[in-house]
Amino acid sequence: MHATTLDALPEVDYDELLAPDGRPRPPARHLMEYLASLSSRELKARAQAVDAAIKTMGITFTVYSDGENIDRAWPFDPIPRVIAKREWDRVAAGLKQRLQALNMFIDDIYHEQRIVKDKVVPAEVLAQSKNFRPQCVGATPRFGAWAHICGTDLVRDRDGTLYVLEDNLRVPSGVSYMLENRHVMKRIFPELFEHQDILPVDDYCGQLLDTLTSLAPESVDNPEVVVLTPGIYNSAYFEHAYLAQQMGAELVEGQDLFVDSDDCVYMKTTRGPARVHVIYRRIDDAFLDPEVFNPESLLGVPGLMRAWRAGNVAIANAPGAGVADDKVVYAFVPDIIRYYLAEEPIIANVPTYLCMREADRRYVLANLDKLVVKPANESGGYGLLVGPHASQAERNRFARLIRQDPRNYIAQPTLRLSTVPTLCGSRLEPRHVDLRPFVLQGRELYVTTGGLSRVALRKGSLVVNSSQGGGSKDTWVIDMGDE
């Protein structure tokens, strides 16, 4: 059997590269022909070259409490995911629409709360939101933008529809892997890039720098932008260093910064204090400023919130932006888009049941074996119940949790994530994927070309997180001209 012959696809799943009859979808035709031309030995050799490149390039992610070996090579699958430009253009427009509306929502929440007064979003949603920060009420970040960098998780269900699964508005990560995945592919499969228009992804860091620079206090000519990291033990440290390097910004830790009596932020340099105007922070709100939030925090900078409220420093994402990164708020995003923009949402939400609504709750409790139940405020795939795969005891436990704290739970139908052929040993097998594009908003809006495709490397698994056995793929947006 040839290496690239795929086993018959399970009929229930949608494959991104292959149509149900097994023939390549149009944007993947060139790729599949190329793969078919490789012997399984050649393919394996390329895969080994990929692993070696990742090792020497030092593309890593960090695993918590993993003893000595905390810095792991990034798991990467060389078969890319392919999207036609025409489809992508629509998705990109939908992502911009969504972030714009979410920022208007956050700004409204910290000012007049018109959307609550107009009864589009119930007051209790906010009253019980863990990420609502009273310390941010009345603050006025530039352009009304609070969430400047958003990582939106998209999934495709078996009918081919793309849905937004999650809006990550706090400190989304993964973009550096998207960029490095492309570098690796160009290094190992250069011939694939010769005969088709695979749109480049390289300009993200330039766009990020422009976005951050646009946030600086108005009076500043040459703003100093820094990336604030919790340090080397953070799982995304590689990315923090990578982005700082690509932007030419200083990578700072909390201990490198201080707020002086003038309420301005400075960093400690070999030549004395140097003023900082924009902080791209990669630490959670709770650790930002021990004077205001967690007093135990050693990662943050005392006085930072004071400096931010005085308008002397911009923080991206703004403190408090996470109020919209809540799975209950998520359920209202279509209404939020209609309310602020008077437009219909371009990308659909996954149908969501809110356990705080009595009718929804009754339905959820009666159908726990069919649904995925998620806590409102967790990310990274933690603390959720996948009904069809769970034990009865587990379902009973979740039923109790839901009754105790209905506001904190939502439920969604179990989606069959789409698949992409993935190299397993020397054969290709379908594996489930999601897609995380990154959306920026400062003075302007920007969406990455494609995004980070994450793949569940274990057969049948739907969990794509790198901390839980997931890997990633390069993502190609292909311009096929008039086709």
Add this chain to the structure above:
Amino acid sequence: MLSRVAENVYWMARYLERAEDTARLVIASTHLLLDLPRYVPLSWGSMVEILGVSMPPELGEAPDERGVMRFLITDTNHPSSLVSVVRMAREDARVSRDILPAEAWEAINGLHLYVKDNAAQAQGRAKRLEFLREVVLRCQQINGVIDGTVSRGELYRFLMLGQQLERADMTTRIVDVRAARLLPGDSELLRPYIGVVWMSVLKSLSGYEMYRHQVQSRISGPDVVRFLLKDPCFPRAVERCLRRLAEMLEDLPNGERALECVGLARQRVRSARLEPLDLAVTHQLIDDLQRDFCNVHAAIADACFRYGGPLPQRQALVESA
């Protein structure tokens, strides 16, 4: 540049230089061993002494080749072993990745992976030499990348400060131990081999050819020591390292104190009388120089790394100066 980052790259350069010098020292000593007749005792322990660490008790009174090599190369519990200093250099590089050229990071990461994967097999002499030569080559590659790609600014300055200080320190250590202790007295037995030993000293600093070119006569102890301490042109000579340090310190903010310490050391080197070679005098000179180097380090740390607060605890490379 951030004070914390300046400190990291300074240490990174020190560790890398330390790794290269350790490899060179072991290569040259192994060669020396091959040249000496079996009845001339070469002390493996002298290598441990050069590196300025106390002999671990488990190595015993007269440590053998195997024990010393394991201690100097593969022992992960020993902070000055080759494996350890390369790992620390790589950690410093990892936290400084945002400012290092990608090629420099890849080269340092490559060195780390190579050492990690191959050090254990470097027990036998043949394999060991091959391994150490590769380490030296990779260190030179890293220095080449730095020389060819790093702008002459703050980053370069702190890299050079670390490198040159470590290098000067290492040269004095090799001169000290080899001159004073490798061969106790010029016994009749050893007289024919004195030249070979001094040649090995030069080779452990890659200075044999340059010395030959500079000093066109038979190899002699006083000439070698003078060359390694006072030569203004040889990159591993102490005078040359000090001059480079002074250049790097010239426009450093608050660098006056460090510059003063360097000036003092240079004064000491220049005025030293090395002929005839008196071991007690040489030893005193080198002790004083090593104290000077400590002062230079402390002054740089005060001016650039400390930022008003206490200095973070660093694993010292040597236990005492």
